[in-house]
Amino acid sequence: MPADLAVIGLGHIGLPLAQAATAAGVRTIGYDPGPPAAPDAPAPAAAHPPAAHGPLTAPEIRRLLAAGFRTTDDPAALGRVRTAVICAPTPLGEDGALDLSAVADAARVLAAHLRPHTTVILESTVYPGTTEEFLRPLLEEGSGLTAGRDFHLAHSPARHDPGSRAHRYGSTPKVIGGLTPACTEAAAAFYGRLTDRVVRARGPREAETAKLLETNYRHLNIALMNEMAVLCHDIGVDLWDVIRCAETKPFGFQAFRPGPGVGGHTAPIDPNYYSYKGRSLGYPLRLVELAQEVNTRMPRYVVQRCATLLNEHGKSARGARVLLLGVTYKPDIGDEEGSPAREIASRLMELGAHITYHDPYVHQWQVLGRPVPRADALYEAAAGADLTLLLQHHRTYDLQGLSVKAQLLLDTRGATPTGAAHRL
Structure with missing residues (x-):
């Protein structure tokens, strides 16, 4: 059965969209172009289910697949959908500018199979003007079609709050800016199936x-x-x-x-x-x-506070046993992207501290290319550490109990009861 939606790029933007669309009864496929292959490279293997990390948990991935979501490595499948949403990553390049190569790869693959009347939406975070000045020419050149006349083109910035129980996809308004009023309405009709409210911008x-x-x-x-x-x-x-x-x-x-x-x-x-x-x-x-x-500069300040606290209690950072609690960038998820924990750990290690960590969502962790020991018995580890450093407040942490067990506890999140720990 042909799909209604193709999600191109299955990362922190694409997977939540696929989850919301599938839950709303929209037949959805996922396609991740990846880096371009060499001319003599073998054909890609069959598509695999998305990895159980990042914005969705392993149970959520299993439920997504059970609901009918499928991935494909066949670009021809992109030509059989009514709506295609590009969710390619846009990291910073070495020059400080956005790297739009993944968006370009997705656009070229889609353009080769683009049919008239398809609605194409860009959700990747980009510069103002990217949809019109960068994406549009790639789609038109590769398809021979004209945006705004033969197919609809719009931008809708991703809004996803991983781990949040309050801000669900369906209750978060979606902003949409189309190349033409008709493009905006086509995109609004699609997102209206997924969200309670659609907000129309003047343009992309x-x-x-x-x-x-x-x-x-x-x-x-x-x-x-x-x-x-x-x-x-x-x-x-x-x-x-x-x-x-x-x-x-x-x-x-x-x-x-x-x-x-x-x-x-x-x-x-x-x-x-x-x-x-x-x-x-x-x-x-x-x-x-x-x-x-x-x-x-906050990670450096946290390390400075750690060293000062240890010194005030007659201990040096060199040789100190430091337990890090929570190494993800948000509470109650397993995504480590951009988390300050890694820089803090590396700076403490450079001072000579012995680092261990605990995180209920991260079972293996590396810093400076070396694995960091994971504390399985949390309270015993806190009792044995010279300093326990709370970096992320996961709901599973009993901070009152930890404050009793820990020799020294520095709370960077203000989550401990008043007087129970040193706070940032």
């Missing part, structure tokens, strides 16, 4: 820029809280109590919280290319660059 550029504004809003406010954390510690003020008080104001304030650094697939990356784009146009985005500087 506005939709693309909305993603950057959303990410940088969060990035700037986290940077403010990180600066406040350093200041409040130095002047002897409990920042966490300050936030508790400030968030009672019913207007003009939204609570953000400090942490050991920012992680994930967008927060550490989006501000960089937003800033890169501004510099390339002749006016740097100074607030964005400053926020990036503040957030980037």
Whole structure:
């Protein structure tokens, strides 16, 4: 039976979309182009189910496949769908610019099989103008069709909150910007099957820029809280109590919280290319660059606090046994992308500390190319460590119990009961 939807790129954007579409009864296939093969390379093997990591858990992957979702390595299957959504990754290149090669690969494969009346949507995080200036020519050249006349083209920025119980795909509004009003309506008709609310942007550029504004809003406010954390510690003020008080104001304030650094697939990356784009146009985005500087130095500050705490208790960082709790970038998921835990661990190791870790979602972990021992007996490990460092607050952690067992506990998330631990 032909599919209604092809999701091109099965990563942190594509898999949640496939999950939502399949749950809504949309017949969905997944295609991941991967790197282009050499002319004499053997034919690819049959497609495999998506790996059980990243945005979906292993049970979620199993349920997705049981509901009828299938992957394919046959690009001809892309020509038999009504809607194709490109969810290719766009990492930063060495020059600080976005690497759009995966988007280009996806576009060329799709263009070779594109049929009239198909709706093509780009969900990858990109520069404003990418849908029109980069994707459109590739699709038109490869298909011989004209966007806006022969097929619909739109951009819809991905909005996924991994691990969240409150913000589900179906309850999160979808922003859509089409090349033409008809393109917008075609994309809206598709997403209307998956979400409760569709928000129509004036065009693709506005939709693309909305993603950057959303990410940088969060990035700037986290940077403010990180600066406040350093200041409040130095002047002897409990920042966490300050936030508790400030968030009672019913207007003009939204609570953000400090942490050991920012992680994930967008927060550490989006501000960089937003800033890169501004510099390339002749006016740097100074607030964005400053926020990036503040957030980037937080892992170093955490290590400094660790060394100071150990010293205050008559111990040196060299030779100290340090237990890291939670090495993922968000609570209650297994995704380590961009997590500050790895930099913190490597800096502690460079100081001569002996590192172990515990994370209920990560069973093997490497730092500086070496495996880090995993603590299986959590309370015993905390009792035996000179310092226990909470980097991620997973729901399974009994922080009251850990604060009793640990010799020293530094909480970078403000999650422990007041007075139970040293806080960032």
